[in-house]
């Protein structure tokens with residue numbers, strides 16, 4: 001750390017201690033960065049907003065050492081069945097089959113207040129992370145090497161703190177985004193819905209559908225979601241003339257729930273009216289100020305990706321901030337954050353919108369045409385999709401510049417045999433830059449020797465169980481062998497956030513990739529106003 005950096009109050013100021021801010025603070029804490037995280041509110045919001053997460057996110061939480069602490073509040077997500085105008089099944093969205101590609105149940109539901117409390121506990125367990133609650137951000141002023149933040153303490157006193165970077169995880173109405181002058185683009189979706197969470201009594205649970213469902217009835221589209229334990233969620237489209245605030249009233253909510261429950265069947269946990277909309281920030285950074293989570297994007301909930309998107313932001317950004325703060329990369333690497341995440345958000349939101357538009361269809365004739373089209377897409381049977389095939393890869397940013405199989409996709413996580421037990425790959429190899437080599441390749445040993453010249457990159461060869469190759473990891477389910485075969489490659493370079501930087505068909509391809517990592521991490525043009533004093537000194 002330079003003297004200038006050491007003189008600052010912290011390396012990163014995280015504004016907002018919801019899931020995105022808490023994960024960012026925890027990751028920064030683990031990497032040794034002095035982090036101050038503030039939130040306007042003094043407590044975890046005690047009602048569930050997000051309900052779904054997926055294996056990519058759980059993998060990061062497991063990497064952080066949180067799996068045991070949060071598992072009591074997480075359950076597998078059931079399939080979602082979509083029903084058409086006449087109540088017929090038109091589509092089924094499920095998860096990919098076993099063996100699971102990342103080693104975990106691919107889609108899960110969770111209880112947000114409990115998980116969020118664990119995320120906060122984890123972040124504040126690092127001596128270099130300080131959380132200040134009841135603290136409001138009033139202003140930010142950027143200098144070449146720092147940002148000065150004006151804060152209002154819980155006692156009403158103003159004070160200023162300095163940080164090398166500021167990360168706005170402060171939600172849809174983000175103060176950070178507004179102060180930084182970062183605009184939102186409208187991705188054109190705007191529908192009024194009522195979200196109702198119920199803790200259902202034990203005896204009423206069996207009378208409810210045993211699968212999550214989308215009732216695509218043009219008279220009143222409704223989503224039904226099976227949450228953990230006795231938590232059930234209904235998302236109910238509001239009709240023209242219905243006032244959101246009025247519809248939140250318990251007497252109106254129970255009328256809407258009448259096809260499923262009576263007030264004796266459970267306790268209303270939350271009823272909140274929202275406009276489901278789709279927005280993305282045009283720019284995700286202004287100099288040393290960056291935004292993440294709902295501050296940078298909002299999307300309709302129809303495949304439960306809202307919180308996942310925020311945590312993808314955090315896990316994408318933090319390793320890049322780490323490289324920049326440690327001088328491994330220039331500040332220009334941070335530009336790849338917005339490039340990668342904005343494209344991903346736009347592409348995924350487009351897919352969510354398409355699903356949402358078909359669910360929200362209010363014209364009966366159009367809804368019948370939709371049903372016929374979806375059934376035709378499924379060759380006359382209900383269409384079958386997996387949630388995982390809906391999630392796009394990264395397409396541009398800190399990736400190899402050459403087209404190659406699997407670039408920008410999530411690298412799988414096979415189970416590795418260790419002393420009579422099976423452990424997940426990340427636990428064995430760690431989560432930095434990694435090269436994974438197909439141990440069945442004749443060139444495996446040579447490829448490992450190429451990697452040995454790169455101390456910043458770890459390397460391992462993996463073989464199927466029983467192959468008996470010395471110095472190779474043995475996987476127990478064939479997940480990785482299958483992946484190498486499917487993509488026709490023998491090695492993959494994997495980033496700290498588990499996205500594939502690039503793949504190689506042979507040893508010479510791997511040599512090229514290893515050289516390219518260095519270039520892509522360094523050859524990123526810093527923006528004029530965001531270079532620190534140190535970086536501008538030749």
Ligand SMILES: O=C(O)/C=C/c1cccc(O)c1
Pocket residue numbers: 051052079080093212223225235301302303304305387
């Ligand atoms: O993945 C699905 O099938 C549905 C997920 C979901 C999650 C939250 C809210 C929704 O309307 C759908």
